[in-house]
Each structure stands twice: as structure tokens, then as C-alpha cells.
Amino acid sequence: MCDTCGCSSEGGAVLRRPGSEGWHVHLHDGNHGHHHHEHDGHGHHNHHDAHDHHGHQHDTREGQRVVMEQDVLLQNNLLAERNRGWFEGRGVLALNLLSSPGSGKTTLLEKTIPWLGDDCPAAVIEGDQQTMRDAERIDALGVPVIQVNTGTGCHLDAAMVGRAAKEMELPRGAVLFIENVGNLVCPALFDLGEAMKIVIISVTEGDDKPLKYPTMFQEADICILNKTDLLPYVAFDVERCKENAMKVNHRLGWFEVSAATGEGMEAWIAWLHQQIEAQKA
Template sequence: MCDTCGCSSEGGAVLCKPGDASWHVHLHGHDDSGHGHGGHHHHADESHAHHAGGRKVAMEQDVLLHNNLLAERNRGYFDARNIFALNFLSSPGSGKTTLLEKTIPMIGSDFPVSVIEGDQQTMRDAERIDALGVPVLQVNTGTGCHLDAQMIQRAVKEMDIADRSLLCIENVGNLVCPALFDLGEALKVVVISVTEGDDKPLKYPTMFHEADVCILNKIDLLPYVPFDAVQCRENAMNVNHHLAWFELSASTGEGVDAWVAWLKAAMNRS
């Protein structure tokens, strides 16, 4: 059990390649820091459960510190090779994968693109990205609720990521725990949809405070749902007035051009 978020990672994460059922790597080897399964995989035995809150706070700080050290290693590697890494975050069903399916072909003419997919189970999203003809690796976290820096480190080692390229990391669908774990990315992109409620930024402020970009997806459904896009943007900006804000429909393509133009400009500046 992880003391940071309460999720279980007893089975460890697994790397998988689409189209190759025989290829997988289990991520539960110890690293040289002695922290076992990376920054996230600290387990509490029955005796730990009886310790006071101070003990849990210390363990949480230890988990996040170790993760952040690994994230800085990832960031140094990405910077050295001019790999622009985006961490896509959202609740389940907001349309992250559809957004990637729309974005990747529009970026691919200017920059090579690679993708790391994070889900608890299945290869479904990785198979969708694989159909686009770009390198993709699936990280199945089992009962874990987020990706961590060591998972990304191990995944990158298994991939042939080009220099001066875009790396898209699609995190596990969850607006809570992934906000706490730095992966070494250049930017955090939080995706919400008009079917979720315009008060999401107020309910999950840590995620929106940590994000650099907010994408409001599924705007084609605005005529059919009780969602106030202006109020949602205001709520998000009240939490984090530095957010870059985009409204689009990944399904119809409306508004995607502006998002892709902004992304290309950000990559060229990096």
C-alpha cells in the first residue's frame, strides 16, 4: 500500500508492446537507492498501520522526494536530447486518447512523436496509438492509480525516442494522485470535458494548480449538457491564473488547430 495516495501496487507495473503479447517487462526490481519499486512503491506492513500520522507524513515525504530525484534525472535526459515531454492528465473518459489521435498526425510532419500510455489494465489505448505508426509503449499499473518517474525512466529505456521530438505521456485516468508525481515532463496538460461539470477545477484544485495547460474537450456537446464554459474557465483561472486554456472537440476537430499551433510554438521555443 502506498502511503502517499492509498493505492495498492502489490503486483507491480508492467511494460507491454502493442502487437507483441510475448514482450513485457515487470517493474518491481530494486534500484540502487534501496527504495524498491521506484518512488511510488513503498509498502506498509501491519505494524506501520498503527503508527501515528507523523510517521505517515515522513513516509509520504520520502516517497515524493525519491520520485522527484528520479524525475530530475528524466528531465535532464529529455533536455539533453531536446525531447519535449507532455504529461496528459484527466479523469477517465475525458478524451485524452482521442486528443492524441488528433494531435499526433498534425505534429508528426514537423516533429517525431512517441507515446507512453498509462492504464491499470489492457492495451486498448496503446493499440489505438500504434495504428498511427508512432512508437508507443503501454505501462499497466495494476492497482496503482498513477504513473511515477521510475516507470517513465524504465519505459524510455525500452523505446527508441528520437532527438528533437515530442513525447506524450498519457497518465492513468485520475484527477488526484497524478498531480503529486513529477515525471520529468516539460508541461502538465490537464484535460476536462463538458460532460464532467464546470466546477472540476474547484473540486480538484491541486491538479489545476500544478497544470500548465488546460484543455476543455467535447465542446461539440455544449448544446446538450448543462455546462458553463465561461464559468469553468473562470474557476480554473482562479486556481491557477498562469494556465494556457484551449476549448476544442477532439472528435470533430473544432479548435484543435489552435492547440497544435500553440504546441508547435512551445516546442520551437524549447
């Protein structure tokens, strides 16, 4: 059980590579910090209720949760810093793509990667609870990809990403897209060692998304509004959504695209090229 968000990581995450039948790497719970058991000085589990010297009971559940959450995030952040140094040492631009399910992250990658050209090698880490569907779609583009299946876990963490990255042959100057598990809550809390967080929302989700999930938008550097080709068919106010996002994070970069039709992709790709060149410098 993840002490930060409550998701279960029982059995650990599994790395898989499309086209390599039988190849998989198990990441056990102890490797990525999901399990943290606390014991008292007598070797017994601490219970929720404690007694003071007068014999009165006090509920300590909240205090334990805070301590355990801090411990989980501390361990993750230490590993994230290692990842960040590893990426920077190789000139790799790592981008963490976050969204709710169905926003079009994989379609955006399918359309983005061919636009990068041969001088900007790309690689992808795919995060999903089960299946290799998205990894297989990326594999069809001919770029390195590893699937991280988290089981019942609801987010990627730094240990998963670090191990997956080391299993890939990332050329110097590559851009590594990390497609996180579809979830607008828990992934916002976990630093993966990325250079930037990019949150993707679609016009089918409602223009109040930034207000309902503020932590994600506070942590993000860029917001991509996807599926703009559907605007004539849905009740979605683009300006209101952008205004809501800027209320939460006034430094947020903003792009409006349709990955399906290619509309707006030029501005997104131009920005991406700028970031890649800056990383190489």
C-alpha cells in the same frame, strides 16, 4: 500499498508493446518507490502507538504518514530530475496529460499526432491499470508507443516513465506524450520529469471541476476543455468553468476543442509547434 495515496502496487507495473506478443517488462515495487517500511533500532516494525518516558500512549500514525509520504515523493522527485535531464539532453519535449477517465485524452492524441507532421516525430507512453486498448489505438498511427499497466496503482510515477522512455527509440527533437492514468487526484502529486502538465476536462464533467480538484489545476500549465461539440446538449457553462480554473491558477493556459470534430484544434496545434521549436532551440 502506496504510502502517499493508498493505492496498491503489489506485483509492480508492467510495460507492454503493441504488436510484440510476449514482450513485457515487470517493474517491481522496489524499483519505483511505492514500498517504504520503517523499523526501529531493534529490528521490529514500528507500531502506531508509542509511549513516552512516563508510560503514556501517543498516537503517532499521522506523523508516520507524513514522513512516509515525504519519503515517497522525495525518491520520485529525484528520479524525475534524472528523467528531465535525460529528456532535455535529447531535445525531447515531454508532456504529461492528465484527466479523469473518459475526458478524451486518447482521441485528442489520435487527432493531434497526424497534425504534427513528419518534422515533429511523436511518441506516446500510455498509462492504464489494465488492457492495451489505448496503446493499440496509438500504435495504429505508426508512432512508437509503450503501455504501462499499473495494476491497482492509480498513477504513473517517475520510475515507470523513465524505464518506458528508455525502452523507446526517441529521436532528437521528438515530442513525448505521457497519457497518465485517468484520475484527477494522485497523478497531480507525482513529477514525471515532464516539461509541462496538461489537464484535460470535458463538457460532460461539470463546470465546477477546477474547484473540486484544485491541486490538479494548481499543478497544471495548460487546461484543454474537450468535447465542445456537445455543449448544445449538456448543462455546462464554459465561462464559469474557465473562471473557476483561473481562480485556482491564474497562469493557466486555456484551449477549447472538440477532438471529435476538429473544432479549435488549430490553436492547440499552433501552440504545440511553438513549444517543440522552443525545446529544440
